[in-house]
Amino acid sequence: MNLPQSAARLVPLSASLAAALALTACANVPNPFGGAAAPAPAGAEAPAAAPAVAATLPEVPSAAPAARTAVLNSTYAIDGAIMPVMRGQQLTETRTDMRRNDSVLSFDNRLLRTFAxxxxxxxxxxxxxxxxxxxxxxxxxxxxCPLTGCPRPAQPQPDKPKPPEQPSKPSEPSCPLVLKKNxxxxxxxGERKAISAYNSERFQINWVMELEDPQGRRNSNRVQLDLWTTPEVGAVKEVQAITQxxxxxxxxxxxxxxxxxxxxxxxxxxxxxxxxxxRNLGGANAKTTAAWGNELKKVRGYPxxxxxxxxxxxxxxGDDASAARGNTSAPSVGSLLGGLMGGGGGDGKPAGGPLLSYSYEVRTLDVKAVSDGWFTPDAGFQRAQ
Structure with missing residues (x-):
């Protein structure tokens, strides 16, 4: 059975999240509101409870001309030692050749709420x-913009051309790390429960990576993804087909x-x-990628x-200073945590616990007629130059 390609692509986070992450000095980087929530993995702390985001998502129009469209309403939360607590709601409409995402985001941190x-x-x-x-x-x-993104503005040219710089040789890491486990x-x-009135079963995807330095000391990273999936029948099957x-x-x-x-x-x-x-610990070769693909076939259903x-x-x-200077072959734990709002999370959380926590839940799912005009800029909006 085919798997969904991405919750990012099933229900992508909006541009507001990217902007919020930039505000919090984490530019390259959801507990759902009410109802049944997906449980946190063993040993992980769920994002702290907070008031729901104000319901400001738009109403999806159905006036003719219209066509059948997959419509998802979802909630998400992001937390962790390297992140402030962020919560959001999303409304996503998808056809085979077009998609619209509307999102609203909130922060637990009062300063970030004001600034955002x-x-x-x-x-x-x-x-x-x-x-x-x-x-x-x-x-x-x-x-x-084109699908691949708008080109960056041309940089102003200096009055006098500078002589070409000689390329510098990349420095060898003073503490090379060897991948020992991936x-x-x-x-x-076997666990089952209802998620938004859909019977769902729980799968765990566990990714473990260990790096070793020349002295035999190790760094360990563990990523656990809990999925609650429902059988691909009825509206779920149609949503899945359109999405894929x-x-x-x-x-x-x-x-x-x-x-x-x-x-x-x-x-x-x-x-x-x-x-x-x-970048440092992903699938290193085709053999690893193929093995992971076969393992993921055990996951059944729509998330x-x-x-x-x-x-x-x-x-x-050893210490984190070497990693901060960039002379190791992979980041240490300290370098991942350091430098962001005093070394902790955006809400004054101490370092420790999950570096990153993310949760997501579908609240409603349907296939219905949506106006063609919904997939063009809103009436009254002007194109920015």
């Missing part, structure tokens, strides 16, 4: 027109290469926050809820 201002966002991806519209709800403007396992727990068709076309349009198996489920912002880990926890420990390469 209006956190509503909206983006529209049109594969048929090979472009993306990103809307600024507060300013009633939008930008238009395993991904799927466990069908869009994802395949989008990947072909942007020439997307291979990705880590967790990318099938997690939004790109969460994957980005784990970037250093993925209705998920919870991720990333933890790390170890003392490879």
């Amino acid at each position: 201002g209006d956190t509503r966002s909206s983006d529209i991806t049109r594969l048929d027109r090979k472009l993306v519209w990103t809307q600024n709800i507060a300013k009633k403007t939008y930008t238009e 395993e991904l396992k799927v466990v069908a727990t 068709a869009f994802q395949s076309r989008h990947a072909a349009a942007v020439s997307a290469g291979g990705e880590h198996p967790f990318g099938k489920y997690l939004p790109k912002e969460v994957m980005g926050s784990m970037g250093a880990l993925l 209705m809820a998920m919870t991720l926890a990333w933890t790390a420990d170890g003392n490879a390469c």
Whole structure:
């Protein structure tokens, strides 16, 4: 049975999250509100409870001309030692050649709430027109970019050309680390419960990585992803078919290469926050990637809820100073935690516990008629220059 390609692509986090992460000095980097929530992995702390985000998501129009569209309403939360607590709601409409995401975000931290201002966002991806519209709800403007993103502005040229710099040789790490363990396992727990009125079963995906320095000391990273999936029948099956068709076309349009198996489920912002880990410890070769793909075939159904926890420990390469200077072959735990709002999370949380926690839940799922005009910039919005 085919698996969904990405919760990032099933229900991508919006541009407001990316902006919020930049505000909190974590530019490359959800407990759902009410109802049944996916349980946190063993040993992980769930994001702290907080008031629900104000219901400011738009109403989806159905006026003609319209066509059948997969519609998902979901909630998410992000927390952890390297993150402030963020919570959001999303509304995503998908056809085989277009998608719209509307999102609203909130922070537990009062200062961040004040600084972030209006956190509503909206983006529209049109594969048929090979472009993306990103809307600024507060300013009633939008930008238009190719699917691969807008080109960066040209940098001003200096008055006098400088002599070309000689390329410097890359420095060898003074404390090289060797990958000793890199395993991904799927466990069908047998647990079952209802998620948004859909019967769901629980799967655990466990990824363990260990690095060793020349003195035999190790750093260990553990990523646990809990999935609650429901059988692909009825509306779920139709939503899955529409979603997979869009994802395949989008990947072909942007020439997307291979990705880590967790990318099938997690939004790109969460994957980005784990970037250093993925670059250094991801699937090292085709054999590993193939083995992980076979392991993931044990997961059945469509994901209705998920919870991720990333933890790390170890003392490879001694202190954290060497990692901060960039002379190790992979980041240490301390370098991952340090430098962000005094070395802890955005809400004054002490270092320790999961570096990153993410949770997501589908609240409603349906296939219904949605107006064609919903996949164009909102009326009254002006194109930003």
